[in-house]
Amino acid sequence: MAQLSEKPIDVIIAGHLCLDIIPELASGWQMQPGQLSEAGKAVLASGGAVANVGLNLHKLGFKVKLLGQLGDDGFGKLLKDYLSQLAPEAAKGLSILPQVSTSYTIILSSPERDRSFLHHAGANAHYSLDLDRNLLKQAKVFYFGYPPLIASSYIDGGTTLAALFKELKAEGVMTALDMSTPDVSGPAARVDWTEFLATVLPYVDIFMPSLDDLRAIYPQKELNYHDYVLDLSQKLLDLGAALVGITLGEDGIFLSCAKPEGLKGSLLEAWAKGSYYLPAFDSKVIGTTGAGDACFAGMIAAILKGFSLRESLRFASANAACSVQAADAISGVKSFQDTLDLAQSQTFKQGLAVFERYLLPPLHS
Numbered sequence: 001m002a003q004l005s006e007k008p009i010d011v012i013i014a015g016h017l018c019l020d021i022i023p024e025l026a027s028g029w030q031m032q033p034g035q036l037s038e039a040g041k042a043v044l045a046s047g048g049a050v051a052n053v054g055l056n057l058h059k060l061g062f063k064v065k066l067l068g069q070l071g072d073d074g075f076g077k078l079l080k081d082y083l084s085q086l087a088p089e090a091a092k093g094l095s096i097l098p099q100v101s102t103s104y105t106i107i108l109s110s111p112e113r114d115r116s117f118l119h120h121a122g123a124n125a126h127y128s129l130d131l132d133r134n135l136l137k138q139a140k141v142f143y144f145g146y147p148p149l150i151a152s153s154y155i156d157g158g159t160t161l162a163a164l165f166k167e168l169k170a171e172g173v174m175t176a177l178d179m180s181t182p183d184v185s186g187p188a189a190r191v192d193w194t195e196f197l198a199t200v201l202p203y204v205d206i207f208m209p210s211l212d213d214l215r216a217i218y219p220q221k222e223l224n225y226h227d228y229v230l231d232l233s234q235k236l237l238d239l240g241a242a243l244v245g246i247t248l249g250e251d252g253i254f255l256s257c258a259k260p261e262g263l264k265g266s267l268l269e270a271w272a273k274g275s276y277y278l279p280a281f282d283s284k285v286i287g288t289t290g291a292g293d294a295c296f297a298g299m300i301a302a303i304l305k306g307f308s309l310r311e312s313l314r315f316a317s318a319n320a321a322c323s324v325q326a327a328d329a330i331s332g333v334k335s336f337q338d339t340l341d342l343a344q345s346q347t348f349k350q351g352l353a354v355f356e357r358y359l360l361p362p363l364h365s
Contacts, residue, residue: 007139011304018103018119022327023040026040049144053178059330064087066091076096103124105120106118129153131164137171141175142176144161148182148188157192162202178207178296198239243257249291252277252280253280255309256274275358276309277358282349291320291329294323311343315339322334
């Protein structure tokens with residue numbers, strides 16, 4: 001089995017890819033039927049897991065390959081040119097599908113309100129999991145993003161995706177999975193996502209969904225916030241994931257590691273079993289689009305550098321703090337060294353008192 005250090009590609013990122021259209025909205029803006037509202041300039045940027053995580057890691061200095069699909073329309077050309085300009089080698093893995101439209105997302109986000117999305121699946125509805133296995137086995141990490149937006153990943157309950165992860169793990173590839181919130185009115189709403197995760201997570205090393213993603217799968221019901229997060233974390237570990245990080249938005253991140261024997265053969269093997277909480281960094285927020293992806297990319301980057309759990313969690317949070325300082329997911333991301341400096345010096349917001357017992361100690365304690 002090849003060691004991670006011997007593999008030529010750091011991370012292969014597969015799954016959802018789209019064009020993000022982000023209009024600038026005034027404070028207090030709300031959509032009203034029959035009403036015309038003035039907006040500012042719009043930002044056009046790459047979006048979806050493939051672009052967000054892939055370009056994050058590229059800007060942090062890692063060798064990545066993007067396995068996303070585009071349509072043969074104007075949006076597709078725009079997105080392909082944009083990604084090729086930012087990451088020429090990484091973008092060579094992109095596919096253009098004839099007679100198919102490109103996926104796009106209109107992101108409605110005013111300064112003090114959470115985001116709303118209008119999404120068109122486009123080429124993602126035709127995404128194939130029949131990926132080049134010889135290529136995938138050259139990667140240290142294989143990341144797959146947003147199964148609820150990729151029909152081929154859930155149409156069989158996750159069996160094909162699980163088999164892919166299992167095969168890659170046997171070849172010494174670290175596996176990573178991210179989620180998105182299923183569309184409540186689309187075909188993904190009819191999927192039993194609890195069964196999907198039960199099928200796939202036994203072959204996943206790193207699983208870092210948002211709390212909002214999980215609420216759509218495991219309703220909170222009568223549990224309070226604290227017990228709900230702890231229950232979710234343990235449930236996902238019990239399903240087989242080696243590392244579970246639940247991003248809590250402005251409240252930070254709650255991370256749990258499986259028992260050591262569940263981490264054999266991965267860079268996570270030295271990490272201790274347990275649960276840890278880190279508040280969010282105190283930073284100026286311009287847009288939260290892609291913040292969770294930036295946190296995930298930062299975690300992968302830190303693990304590949306051989307960081308400790310404490311250092312990795314701080315670095316992941318610092319990368320997310322950089323991301324939110326721009327309207328799109330990528331413009332705010334800095335170099336690896338600049339992000340590392342921020343991780344070692346930045347102050348945190350006030351953390352949640354209910355997680356005090358899990359609070360990660362200061363870096364130099």
